[in-house]
Amino acid sequence: MSKKSSFRIATSLLVLILFQLSLFAAENNxxxxxxxxxxxxxxxxxxxxxxxxxxxxxxxxxxxxxxxxxxxxxxxxxxxxxxxxxxxxxxxxxxxxxxxxxxxxxxxxxxxxxxxxxxxxxxxxxxxxxxxxxxxxxxxxxxxxxxxxxxxxxxxxxxxxxxxxxxxxxxxxxxxxxxxxxxxxxxxxxxxxxxxxxxxxxxxxxxxxxxxxxxTHFMNVKNLLDEPEISSLSISPDGKFVALTVRKSQPPSDKYENWLEIRRYSDGALQRSFRGMARISQFKWAPLKNRYSYLTSDAKGVTLWISDLQTGEKISLLKNIRDFKSYRWAPDGTFLIYSATEKYPAPKTKLKKLEGMPDRFPGWRNRDFLYRVNFPDGTKMRLTSGLESTNLNDISPDGGKILFTISRTDFSERPYEKSTLYSLDLKTLAIDSIWTKKWQGSVRWSPDGTKLLITGGPSMFGKIGVNLPQGVIPNDYDTQAYIYDLQTKKVDPITLHFPPTINRPFWSPADGKIYFTATDRSYVSLFLYDVKKRTFQKIDTKSEVIGAITFAEKKPLAVFNGCLANVPWKTYRINLKSGKTELFYDAAAEDFANVQFGKVERWTFKNKFGDDIEGRVYYPPDFNADKKYPCIVYYYGGTSPVTRDFGGRYPKNLYAAHGY
CATH class of the missing domain: 2.60.120 (Jelly Rolls)
Incomplete structure (x- = not known):
């Protein structure tokens, strides 16, 4: 045997031995x-x-x-x-x-x-x-x-x-x-x-x-995405019942199951469930005792149903309405105002003349118009038409008038749109233009029908809503609240010296007070405004962030969704007269029963301009002060703060559960 052959054999044996050793090492688990x-x-x-x-x-x-x-x-x-x-x-x-x-x-x-x-x-x-x-x-x-x-x-x-x-x-x-x-x-x-x-x-x-x-475990993606949540709430006018919509994902698909439940306010007991039935939408309590309305839809259009909670009897007030949009009950329950969309037909040629800059957007030429339907006979009347959409704001307490808005594009100044508020007499169809303003939000009648409760930007009524030094431009996304006297035309900027941003207002017919949910730094809280005393009061809700909220028309009662930074969303009931808040329903109680969360601490600092910057720190559930952890720093420089809500787009609790 030659030296060359011996070298090849030795090399082969060495490679084989190394290969076997590597296999042995790979299996050494x-x-x-x-x-x-x-x-x-x-x-x-x-x-x-x-x-x-x-x-x-x-x-x-x-x-x-x-x-x-x-x-x-x-x-x-x-x-x-x-x-x-x-x-x-x-x-x-x-x-x-x-x-x-x-x-x-x-x-x-x-x-x-x-x-x-x-x-x-x-x-x-x-x-x-x-x-x-x-x-x-x-x-x-x-x-x-x-x-x-x-x-x-x-x-x-x-x-x-x-x-x-x-x-x-x-x-x-x-x-x-x-x-x-x-x-x-x-x-x-x-x-x-x-x-x-x-x-x-x-x-x-x-x-x-x-x-x-x-x-027991830390929060995971399933807890974030798959747990049931309450997506909408509606309390009956007398405060006896609460309708809530439950939304739950259906993994591994990206579909969701939605169903409606009606529960008793006093103890949360289930009265009726619509789970497994045809999907319903836009549930509303009727001003009539124990009655409610909702929509179903099929290929023919939308049907509006009126049902009795006690007897189960139901009638279809509207049938097969194409492109139905929304509706609202009159305070006395004798009629409804609804809106439907008229779709502009697509041009028969590929050439299209643009009627303005917004005409580039799909569906811009579609228009929404208002209609009246009487209950229980179902007779209808068309109320608006024309070139521009008409959007319902409110129905007067006596049912004699409606408020609606027409918005028009105006590229000469921010926000590049102006809104005209109209009052329409439902008997004569006489119309009255109340104002044309920028930065308009919601508009609702006062319980006695003599005033309007408005939300809008600080600049909506000129300088009357601005509380800033000369030369400082106001943030018109910092929503304010105003009371407008229909007789004197005077505007009262009731939140001029109230720092939080107004989210949702409700002027209660039950006690005459105004209730707001408002964003206060990173918190969303419930406040009471006493119209006579002109004072604000924060209401203890056991929550750091309030989501959906619904108020009873005839009783000082409300139901809302609330959470803490490290406590999942739950549904609470509150007696607005006594201030007592109680747990009403916890849809995800079973799903979060074994989840352990870390602590959350408020953390603020002063920047070089002397401003207090609001922040917070989320700790891992098993945090050890003697160890070092990677840190995710999230900051947002927009016009509104990132609130302390649980979950959401940036799930801080989930990041912390993974050791950050």
């Missing part, structure tokens, strides 16, 4: 065995009658088919020690903890198939890929975060070694649920026990993966 379990059951799960007969496909109903059948919705399982789960009939099952590397399940007998569930929580401190191995001589299906990752459809034979269920999973930081549905096969003599382990690369410390029977 760390193993973490599950020793903390939660178990549910077992319960008897007999085969159905006639299981021995073949179906049209020539197959019998076998024990593996029994394994696949779900006796309840697994997606609703949230294992926790001593938590009860409804089983078949009146039987209640309870999750029990067991600490052992081999989970032993005591069968009820050895004659009947039985089903049980085993669960464990995996907490990962980092992104990782793990290999799961679950051994069980009996049948099983294995789920990880609700997704089926493997199954074993037959029990071990006497001679055959247990066939393990194996899966490779990419795990993100956070807490995850491993759920095993297992079925006892009476023909299998092996003990009913489960062993499970996770293998991870040696480069990842074993302490970065932990198994537990405790489902």
């Amino acid at each position: 760390t193993t973490v065995v599950i020793t903390n379990w939660l178990t549910l059951g077992p319960v008897k799960t007999p085969l159905p009658v006639f299981h021995e007969k073949k179906n049209f496909a020539g197959k019998k109903f076998e024990i593996k088919n029994l394994l696949e059948f779900d006796h309840f919705d697994l997606s609703k399982l949230s294992p926790g020690q001593d938590k009860e789960v409804a089983s078949f009939g009146q039987q209640k099952l309870r999750w029990a903890a067991q600490a052992d590397s081999a989970l032993k399940i005591a069968s009820l007998n050895r004659k009947t198939p039985q089903k049980a569930y085993a669960a464990a929580y995996l907490t990962a401190a980092r992104w990782m890929e793990i290999k799961l191995t679950i051994e069980n001589p009996h049948l099983q299906i294995v789920y990880f975060d609700g997704k089926k990752i493997g199954k074993k459809e037959s029990a071990n034979s006497e001679k055959k070694k247990s066939a393990a269920t194996k899966a490779t999973i990419k795990v993100e930081p956070g807490t995850h649920l491993l759920l095993i549905k297992t079925l006892f096969d009476p023909k299998c003599e092996a003990p009913w026990q489960i062993t499970a382990k996770a293998s991870l690369p040696e480069s990842i410390p074993s302490g970065d993966l932990r198994w537990s029977s405790d489902g």
Whole structure:
């Protein structure tokens, strides 16, 4: 043999040895065995009658088919020690903890198939890929975060070694649920026990993966996106009932389920649910006792229904209205004002003459007009037409007039639009122009019909709403409130010396006071304005941010959604006379029951101009002052602050849950 050949053989042997060593090193993983379990059951799960007969496909109903059948919705399982789960009939099952590397399940007998569930929580401190191995001589299906990752459809034979269920999973930081549905096969003599382990690369410390029977966890994306939320609220005029719209995502799709519920104000008890029915929209309480209205739509158009809460009777007041937009009840319940869109037909040629700069926008030529429909006879009258859209502002307390606005483009000055407010007499159709202004917001009548409550920018009525040094330009997105006297034409800028920005006003017919939700730095709070005393008072709502809010017309009662920076949204009821606030409904209580949040601290500083800059710090739930953490700094330089609302577009709690 030549030296050259010897060198080649030696080199080949060296490469082979190195290759084998590298393979050995790659398989040198760390193993973490599950020793903390939660178990549910077992319960008897007999085969159905006639299981021995073949179906049209020539197959019998076998024990593996029994394994696949779900006796309840697994997606609703949230294992926790001593938590009860409804089983078949009146039987209640309870999750029990067991600490052992081999989970032993005591069968009820050895004659009947039985089903049980085993669960464990995996907490990962980092992104990782793990290999799961679950051994069980009996049948099983294995789920990880609700997704089926493997199954074993037959029990071990006497001679055959247990066939393990194996899966490779990419795990993100956070807490995850491993759920095993297992079925006892009476023909299998092996003990009913489960062993499970996770293998991870040696480069990842074993302490970065932990198994537990405790489902407490930090906030995750599912908590942010998939939990139910209350998207709208409406309290009845007498304050006895509350209608709320529940919105819930339907993962893994990007679709949502929306449904309406009517609950009793006094205790939140459910009175009626519209879940699973045709989708309804624009629910409104009628001024008439126990009646409400809503819309349904199909290919023919929109139908407006009036229904009685007590009797269930309903009638269709409007049918098949094309391009229906919105509606409002008259205070006495004898008619409604609604708007519908007239769509401008598309040109027959590709050449289009622009009627102005906004004509570049799709749908700009469409116009909204107002109509009246009487209740209960359904007779209708068209109220407006012309070149420009007419938008309803309010109906007078006596039902004799309406307020509506026409907005026109004006590129000569900001905000490049002016609004003209009109009053229309519903008997004579006589029209009166009240003003043409910039920066107009909402306009509502006072309870006695002699004044108007307006929101708008500081510049809406000239300098009367501006409280700034000479030469300083006001922020016209800092919404103010005004009272306008219809007889004297005088404007009272009631929030001139009130720093918060007005969001939603309500002039209560029940007590004559005005209630505002207003943005105060990073808080959104509820305030009371006493018209006679000309004083503001902040109302304690147990919330840092108020979202949707609804007021009763005839009682000093309200219902609202509120949250803290580190407490999810909940629905509260408040007695405006006593100031007492109570929890009304917590739609996501079960979903957030095991979520642990970190503390949030207010943090402000003075900039070089001497201004106080409002801020806050979100800490990880397991914050340790002796450690260093990466920090995300979020600042916003817009015209309105980023409030302390929970979740939202920039989910600070989620960032903190990941160790920032």
